[in-house]
Amino acid sequence: MINVNTKEITETIKMIRDQHLDIRTITMGISLLDCADENPEKACRKIYDKITKTAEKLVPAGEAIGRRYGIPIINKRVSVTPVSLVAAASRTDDYIPFARTLDRAAKTLGIDFIGGYSALVYKGYTESDKKLIASIPEALSCTDFVCSSVGVATTKAGINMDAVKEMGEIIKKMSEMSKDSDSLGCAKFVVFANPVEDNPFMAGAFHGVGEGSSVINVGVSGPGVVKRALENVRGEDFGAVAETIKNTAFKITRMGQLVAREASKMLDVPYGIVDLSLAPTPAVGDSVAHILEEMGLERCGCHGTTAALALLNDAVKKGGVMASSYVGGLSGAFIPVSEDAGMIHAAASGALTLDKLEAMTCVCSVGLDMIAIPGDTPASTISAIIADEMAIGVINQKTTAVRIIPAAGKKVGDKLEFGGLLGEAPVMPVHHHSAENFINRGGRIPAPIHSLRN
Amino acid sequence: MNAVLSVMGIDKKGIIAKVSGFLFEHDINILDINQTIVKNIFTMVMMVDLGGSDLEFSVLADKLNKMGDELGVEIRIQHEDIFKSMHRI
Numbered sequence: 358m359i360n361v362n363t364k365e366i367t368e369t370i371k372m373i374r375d376q377h378l379d380i381r382t383i384t385m386g387i388s389l390l391d392c393a394d395e396n397p398e399k400a401c402r403k404i405y406d407k408i409t410k411t412a413e414k415l416v417p418a419g420e421a422i423g424r425r426y427g428i429p430i431i432n433k434r435v436s437v438t439p440v441s442l443v444a445a446a447s448r449t450d451d452y453i454p455f456a457r458t459l460d461r462a463a464k465t466l467g468i469d470f471i472g473g474y475s476a477l478v479y480k481g482y483t484e485s486d487k488k489l490i491a492s493i494p495e496a497l498s499c500t501d502f503v504c505s506s507v508g509v510a511t512t513k514a515g516i517n518m519d520a521v522k523e524m525g526e527i528i529k530k531m532s533e534m535s536k537d538s539d540s541l542g543c544a545k546f547v548v549f550a551n552p553v554e555d556n557p558f559m560a561g562a563f564h565g566v567g568e569g570s571s572v573i574n575v576g577v578s579g580p581g582v583v584k585r586a587l588e589n590v591r592g593e594d595f596g597a598v599a600e601t602i603k604n605t606a607f608k609i610t611r612m613g614q615l616v617a618r619e620a621s622k623m624l625d626v627p628y629g630i631v632d633l634s635l636a637p638t639p640a641v642g643d644s645v646a647h648i649l650e651e652m653g654l655e656r657c658g659c660h661g662t663t664a665a666l667a668l669l670n671d672a673v674k675k676g677g678v679m680a681s682s683y684v685g686g687l688s689g690a691f692i693p694v695s696e697d698a699g700m701i702h703a704a705a706s707g708a709l710t711l712d713k714l715e716a717m718t719c720v721c722s723v724g725l726d727m728i729a730i731p732g733d734t735p736a737s738t739i740s741a742i743i744a745d746e747m748a749i750g751v752i753n754q755k756t757t758a759v760r761i762i763p764a765a766g767k768k769v770g771d772k773l774e775f776g777g778l779l780g781e782a783p784v785m786p787v788h789h790h791s792a793e794n795f796i797n798r799g800g801r802i803p804a805p806i807h808s809l810r811n
Numbered sequence: 812m813n814a815v816l817s818v819m820g821i822d823k824k825g826i827i828a829k830v831s832g833f834l835f836e837h838d839i840n841i842l843d844i845n846q847t848i849v850k851n852i853f854t855m856v857m858m859v860d861l862g863g864s865d866l867e868f869s870v871l872a873d874k875l876n877k878m879g880d881e882l883g884v885e886i887r888i889q890h891e892d893i894f895k896s897m898h899r900i
Contacts, residue, residue: 361891363845363856365898366815370887424869427889608897615896 372608373428376581377643380613381636382432382469383419383620384557386564386572386629387411389438389473393446400447401458408435408462408471411571411626416467418623422616430616431578431778435463436562437473445485452489456496456503463502472562474505477552479514480801490523494531497542504560510550510747512754516802521747524548525740525796529763532732536765539773543762544695544727548743550750550757555630556686561723561758572629573621574686577613578636579605580697581643583669587651598652599672606633606676614681632686633677634722635669637697639780645669645690646699646709657699658709666690667720687756689722695775695782696727705772705783711742719749724758729773729782732765739763741792744802752805812861813842813891814868816875820884822853829882830855830875837871838863853884858891 372378392403416433423430437443440455456474463471474496476486493505509524510516528543535542547561554565557574564572586605590597613631621628637645646657649665670690678684692714694700703709711728718724724746730739743759750757764773764784774781816834818826827846834841843858864871872888879886 361815361894361898363847363854366817366856366894367854369894369897370817370819374885421869424872425890426893427872427887428893611896612893615892 372579372582376579376585377638377640378579378582378609378612379429379431380616381576381578382434382557383415383430383616384434384436384562384574384576385412385415385624385626386436386555386568386574388564388568388570389440389443390566393443395446395448397444397447397449397454400444401454404443404455405458405462408437408459409465412466412468414624418620421623422619425619426615428612428616432469434470434472434557434559434562435466435468436557436564437471438564438566439473439475439477441476441483441485441489442566444489445483450488452492453496453499456492456500459503460500468502470502470504470559472504472506472559473564474503475507475563477508478517478520479508479511480517482520490527493546494527494534494542497531497545498534504545504562506547506549506552506561506563508549508552509743510751512551512751512808513804515804516550516744516747516751518744518796518802519799521744522740522796522799524743525736525738528739528761529736532763532765539775540762540765541775544760544775544779547758547760550747551755553686553756557632558634558636558687560760568629569627571626573617573624573626574629574632575613575617575620576632576634576636576686577609578638578643579609580635580637580645580648582609583635584642584644584648584651587648595668599668602669602672603676606673607680610677610680628683630683630685631677631681633673633684633688634686635673635690637691637693638778639696639698639701641698644697644699645692646697646703650699656706656708657703658713662713663716663720666692666717670721687722691723691726692717692721693727693760695729695773695780696778697780701781701783704785711785711787715745715749718746718757719753723756724750724760726758726760727762727779727782728760729762729764729767729784730787731768731784732763733768734763734787735791735793737791737793737796738787740796742787744796748802754807814859814861814888815891815894816857816859816886816888818853818855818879818884818886820853820882822848822851823883826853826882826884827855829878830886833874833878834859837866
């Protein structure tokens with residue numbers, strides 16, 4: 358067979374057919390900086406027109422590529438310039454029309470999510486940031502496809518603890534406002550330390566100001582393929598485990614690279630990056646937790662889990678980086694609890710705790726993700742959870758994030774059911790001692806010493 | 812443009828005849844072919860040249876899928892680049 362043999366062809370087909378190998382998302386980043394206008398209605402009109410025109414062919418192109426290569430492309434998404442920057446020029450206190458405009462554009466395009474209802478406040482708030490952040494709970498409950506994120510910390514700037522305090526409060530508010538849909542609003546909102554400008558994954562995607570007018574970023578997904586590959590090296594040493602993961606990550610990423618290039622060509626939009634993250638889904642056989650268990654852990658969350666995840670994350674990067682000219686985004690294993698069958702099981706059985714998840718986020722991307730906690734958790738405790746996670750990101754010079762869901766009206770042992778890619782989340786316990794006085798201090802936690810590299 | 816056509820499923824009479832007949836009808840040239848049967852599971856992988864074909868890729872894929880349903884096997888057609896990119900540097 359020309360260049361490629363039958364065994365390799367069959368391997369690829371099995372990865373797609375049986376092991377859930379797919380392209381998680383083709384995300385088009387679009388700059389909205391040129392849509393700013395004093396008149397908010399005019400700004401919204403410009404935003405709608407720009408998005409729907411630039412991404413007009415995104416969905417058909419995604420489908421055509423999926424068809425051509427026989428590879429499922431699960432989501433087509435758009436990320437935009439943080440709206441707090443775009444809306445800043447408009448004379449209005451009401452930012453909800455901006456959220457509705459994004460949602461309307463998403464519906465016109467037929468995409469799955471639109472990200473960028475965002476603000477970056479590492480060091481302080483502009484008036485526009487304040488307005489946008491205050492509007493997030495309502496914006497996410499009155500729209501279907503809009504995702505929102507707030508960057509509250511970077512290694513260079515330190516942690517904006519005023520923002521951290523406010524994040525706890527708005528997450529609580531969001532949970533209450535969307536309690537009829539299992540607090541779904543919180544699943545569309547993420548708080549970041551060291552956010553990246555070219556992330557194709559939601560809820561945290563936005564189009565950074567360092568990016569061009571538009572760009573194509575691609576995220577792949579293949580935990581099932583890695584798990585299956587590791588089944589072939591049961592009992593062998595960690596050298597064999599790392600090597601197997603690397604080889605597999607290489608193959609997965611090459612496919613992502615091919616799709617990114619093809620999409621870029623078809624849409625005439627520059628190719629940005631391939632994100633190497635292993636993104637799980639709730640489907641059986643598509644779990645990051647099960648990869649860790651395949652390495653020899655009885656249940657994800659037991660002692661040894663952090664080491665296993667560190668190995669996995671590093672090997673995925675080493676394999677992936679060789680496979681693609683441009684790697685970026687978050688690029689690491691994701692550990693969203695509700696979106697991973699193995700994590701759900703581990704959390705529901707008590708093997709996986711919030712503390713262990715926090716430790717795991719030290720060695721992987723991205724953070725405390727899709728974790729349900731009791732609905733009566735005080736806002737200050739949520740802020741403290743965020744502060745801990747931000748500190749991990751800031752000190753380790755990596756991206757960390759918190760996407761946490763106080764389950765309105767529910768307690769430990771209950772569960773939230775979102776369905777689809779978001780899956781289901783068992784409500785996990787939090788520590789009961791208060792951090793209120795700590796959170797109430799406000800101000801900034803200074804940037805760490807190793808940020809002074811100049 | 813070259814594509815990989817793969818057929819997998821329970822073995823039965825006439826799979827190759829049906830598939831190759833269909834390809835002939837649509838001016839699709841078979842460049843290479845490899846077929847095995849392991850434990851009654853039929854696997855055939857063909858490299859085909861779509862240069863002369865009168866069908867759009869997506870129409871061709873639909874027709875092949877349908878033929879697969881009729882034959883009780885799975886028929887896929889994929890651009891060769893996915894295999895090249897995954898397995899060759």
